[in-house]
Amino acid sequence: MKDGEILAAISKGEESALDYLYKKYYRMMTKIVISNSGSEQEAKDIYQDALIVFWQKVMSGNLVLTSKISTYIYSICLNLWRKELDRKSRISGEEKDTPVYMDFEREERKKIINQCINELGDTCNKILTYFYFDGMSMSDIAERLGFANTDTAKTKKYKCKKRLDNLVRSKYSASDFLD
Amino acid sequence: MSPKINFFDQISPFLDGQLSGTEKVEFEKQLQNDPLLKGEFQFQQDVISSVKDYRIAQLKTRLNNIPIPAPNTMVSTNLAALKIAGSLLLISAIGTGGYLYYQNQVNTQSTVGTTSPNQIELSEEDLIGHTMIEELPTPPQIYAEDIENTEPQEQDEPLTVKREISTSSSTKTSQPQNIVREPRSVQPTIIEGFQDEESFPSEDELGLSFKTFDEKNNKEIAQVEVSNTIDGKHSFHYQHYNNKLFLYGDFNNIPYEILELNNAKGRKLYLFYQGEFYDIKSDQEEIAPLVEIKDRKLFNQLSPLIEN
Numbered sequence: 194m195k196d197g198e199i200l201a202a203i204s205k206g207e208e209s210a211l212d213y214l215y216k217k218y219y220r221m222m223t224k225i226v227i228s229n230s231g232s233e234q235e236a237k238d239i240y241q242d243a244l245i246v247f248w249q250k251v252m253s254g255n256l257v258l259t260s261k262i263s264t265y266i267y268s269i270c271l272n273l274w275r276k277e278l279d280r281k282s283r284i285s286g287e288e289k290d291t292p293v294y295m296d297f298e299r300e301e302r303k304k305i306i307n308q309c310i311n312e313l314g315d316t317c318n319k320i321l322t323y324f325y326f327d328g329m330s331m332s333d334i335a336e337r338l339g340f341a342n343t344d345t346a347k348t349k350k351y352k353c354k355k356r357l358d359n360l361v362r363s364k365y366s367a368s369d370f371l372d
Numbered sequence: 373m374s375p376k377i378n379f380f381d382q383i384s385p386f387l388d389g390q391l392s393g394t395e396k397v398e399f400e401k402q403l404q405n406d407p408l409l410k411g412e413f414q415f416q417q418d419v420i421s422s423v424k425d426y427r428i429a430q431l432k433t434r435l436n437n438i439p440i441p442a443p444n445t446m447v448s449t450n451l452a453a454l455k456i457a458g459s460l461l462l463i464s465a466i467g468t469g470g471y472l473y474y475q476n477q478v479n480t481q482s483t484v485g486t487t488s489p490n491q492i493e494l495s496e497e498d499l500i501g502h503t504m505i506e507e508l509p510t511p512p513q514i515y516a517e518d519i520e521n522t523e524p525q526e527q528d529e530p531l532t533v534k535r536e537i538s539t540s541s542s543t544k545t546s547q548p549q550n551i552v553r554e555p556r557s558v559q560p561t562i563i564e565g566f567q568d569e570e571s572f573p574s575e576d577e578l579g580l581s582f583k584t585f586d587e588k589n590n591k592e593i594a595q596v597e598v599s600n601t602i603d604g605k606h607s608f609h610y611q612h613y614n615n616k617l618f619l620y621g622d623f624n625n626i627p628y629e630i631l632e633l634n635n636a637k638g639r640k641l642y643l644f645y646q647g648e649f650y651d652i653k654s655d656q657e658e659i660a661p662l663v664e665i666k667d668r669k670l671f672n673q674l675s676p677l678i679e680n
Binding site for chain 1: 380384388414415416418419420421422423424425426427428431432434435436438440
């Protein structure tokens, strides 16, 4: 596949294009991390994160690519790994006996939210994912999902978000009450 | 409408980036001052963050299920590829080297063979002559054999000349010591030198069949045997019959030459001695003195043959 074909496929939401990229540049991209004191697993995580960033950029419709896809992903990998190395150095610089604060309440809440997302319908799941994760405009979401217009998409999105909110709140409240 | 729903309607526009600058500032002030609003804001943030994380987890699960060759396999694959590439490079290097070597050889040969552009236009005869210089090791021996087999011939070439130089210093019999063939009769001999050359066409292909020429003439031209006798009775005589020439006398130990002329009419012998030509008849069975040729016209015709 050529770069233009990959971009076109990803902008349509075709995940197979991401699979293609992942296989094609796996060794090239993970080598960046491995050759810079990273492990194989860290390299894999960084590369997957970089691909997801690339996916989001393409899906949002705001990406103006002036280089090859491989060059762009390479730069994302490099930046992500630098951030990770910075984070590691910060952690190693902190006092080791300082207890790590764990927001158990928020962690528990996230688990409940994930459970509620699973319970949402396919349309609501797509609308919320397109809007919050992919950063798509309401007009693009309307077009992608075959809604009549942007307002319809906005209304749908409001209702789906409200439904998830209520769903999570109901479950969270119930567990809260049980404590 | 419950207060939480009001919070939802307040918070969602902010999180969705739908508020203007001033509305944004106003909301942030409320957020700092209202703990309930702040708590609800964090809740909304977690919901949106979870939606994102959910999708990331989906994509990562998909990517993790894509089979990637193990590093070792990749290394071995790379090594195999390197081996193949190396082999290809080696083959191409050998091929290139061979090609360049061949080119050099060709160029060298071309340089030798084409020192002058004019040589490209040389005729086949010129090429033959050129090769003869390199290929024919001992042409005089070939000439000697050929000339002894030479007889009058029915060729377009009317005249062939055989020349013998001898002295009477030998005791009884004097064989020809040096035989020179004139250029016209020599030419076919040159072709014989190509018999072993695979790169050249055969004699038949060239239309030059010297062997056939010789074989044909061997049947017609008998060999002339020359002998010299000193009997004390005859000082400057001869006999000539049955293709045998007997010379009598010591010739004062001065070399003489036998000149043989062949044409369609037959063969004629002359003896050249001390600047003069002597007639030798073909059927002279009796010993007879050598008679000097007085005909100046004939003398003038024979002289160039001797000089050559």
